[in-house]
Amino acid sequence: MVITFFKNTVQTVRAINRKYAKPHLHTTRLVRFCLGMLRAYLLLLIVILVFKFAQALH
């Protein structure tokens, strides 16, 4: 039953990924710039969190 549940969930997630594979927003330079900045911002946050985690371990 658990295996069936996980199998169904994986299938649903794949279906969602297929449905939303392509972004529908008109990709202008501004959109690309904003998304790039967001990725950089999130990467920076991850670095800070990893640093904090490492600091806490020591």
Place this chain on the structure above:
Amino acid sequence: MNILSKLYYKYKKLLKVLRLYLMIAGPGIIVMVADNDAGGITTYTATGAQFGFHLIWFLILLGPIAYYVQEMTVRLGAVTKRGHAEAIFHAFGSFWGWFSLLDLVLTDFLTMITEFIGMTAALKIFGVPAWVTVIGAWLLMSWMVLQGRYWTWEKLALVFCALNLIYVPAAFLINPPIHEILRGAVIPHFPPGGFTNDLFFLLMANIGTTIAPWMIFFQQSAVVDKGLQEKDMTGGRVDTAVGSLLTVVVASFCIILTATLLPGQPINDAATAATKFMGINKHLGACLAIGLFDAGLLGAICISLASSWAFGEVFGWAHSLNHKLKEAPWFYAYYMFVLLVAGTVVLIPGAPLVLITLFVQVIAVTLLPAALVFLILLLNDEETMGKHKNTWSQNVANIGITAMIIVVSTLYGISALFPSLLEK
């Protein structure tokens, strides 16, 4: 006779407008009042105790900021008929969609725990054991959504919104110094001592409680579930404006209470303030405790619904409050399950509740900038919004607000992770 007939006509017209507004009103008021959740009340009481009436002007400024951000969700929801999670998936693809959805779920879950901390602490003042509060609140919150009608849920939520105004009559019980309050509300200034690190932290905390990621997701989904159309946008805007006014009123009166009765005293949470109030005036302490419980309850309901709607939209579950339990089992099951788990965490002896509260601030920082940027990009897409896309002036205001919130919330998150940065 002519004047009388004109007056009667105007009265009838006003009545019609009011009736129309009352039909549309709901999501804006609920999201804004729920924004004053348990964490928010704690922040306001701490602000009042530490800095007196000096920062009321700052909270008044936060009202329009909250309005500008939330107004965009009304337009986006009414035009696209999609919730925010679904809108992100559709517009930006599955990578940003999953990032937003999973981050929202985590942030909401942790925030819900803080709401239960607030609720249990509030009722503990009346001698109610924590487990009774958790079970009682869970049953109440489940009953509210299981009515099978969005309208019924909304009106019940509005009753709890009205209860959130309990701080207003409570403030009149203590005869606060009106002159000082007016000075603090009208003249922008910093407290004596200037711009200190403590002041900076509390200003950031106040901004952090005013705009939260779940609010964007909640209001857009609520607008869709309610079925607001493009023609209802003006009503939706008025609803959001009234809500932002109420959120400022509640926040200001919380500050007035602690600034009058507990000036200079260290307040770490609203329950401590309520206990101290009990020693001064029992009715006042009871008001603060009831208000704190109500704030936690309203916050938990809205936050859990924000996640349930988001999951429903993306996974294709039936996800309307107009559905009965049998018609939307996954939607209701998720809502009730998450609330139950969040409540149970509070009951675990030795659970790291302080760490969780801290973690909420940090995780919210990862989601808020993304949600705000997506909102602005979507509102500027002509294909999506048509004639309702952001105007030049709306863009200036919204981009300015977003930039400010991103900077402040990032600093807030970093200062929560590294408190030594703000030490004197």
